[in-house]
Amino acid sequence: MDPNALHNQIEEIRTLMWERLRIRGRDLGHQVRKAGRLLPKRQRRDGAFLAQAAVLVRNPKLARMVDESRVQRAYDDMVAFLKTVDPKDRAKGKLLGILGVIAFNLLLIFAVGVWYLWSRGLV
Incomplete structure (x- = not known):
């Protein structure tokens, strides 16, 4: 597995998570944990796998443990979602939720x- 290719894929996912979900973190693992239930279970699992793969790819001997086809599937699933x-x-849903609570009160x-x-x- 090419470490640069995996790094580029992870950076694209991190950028999408910031743009679409407004979730920051120092790495993909932290972003996935912060996202919590904003991500479906499968995407949380894929994100955790990609974060772990990024750590393993840094070491040449451990890089052989990374399954490239699973990395590609996880990347494709995350990006598609x-x-x-x-x-x-x-944002509109959040605003309507707040307005609903105010109206009910x-x-x-x-x-x-x-x-x-x-x-x-x-009376």
Whole structure:
């Protein structure tokens, strides 16, 4: 396995994780751990495998342990998933979630206020 090719693949995945998920880290392993449930189980497993492969490839004797076909499959799966993530849609979903919580709380406060006025006989 060529260490430079693997390094380039990992850098592309790290860039996509920053652009699409806004997750930083000092290496791919930290980014995958920080992503947590933002990544499906298969992509978390592939990311951890790629991070481990990057460590093994640094040593020439251990580099032979790395399965190139699995590295390519993991890379392809990660890139395919990360390219489907839309950062604008994620931001819109977060905003709508926050607005939903605020609306629910306002309705709850209104209902408690009406109940209080009703129980005191003012309504």
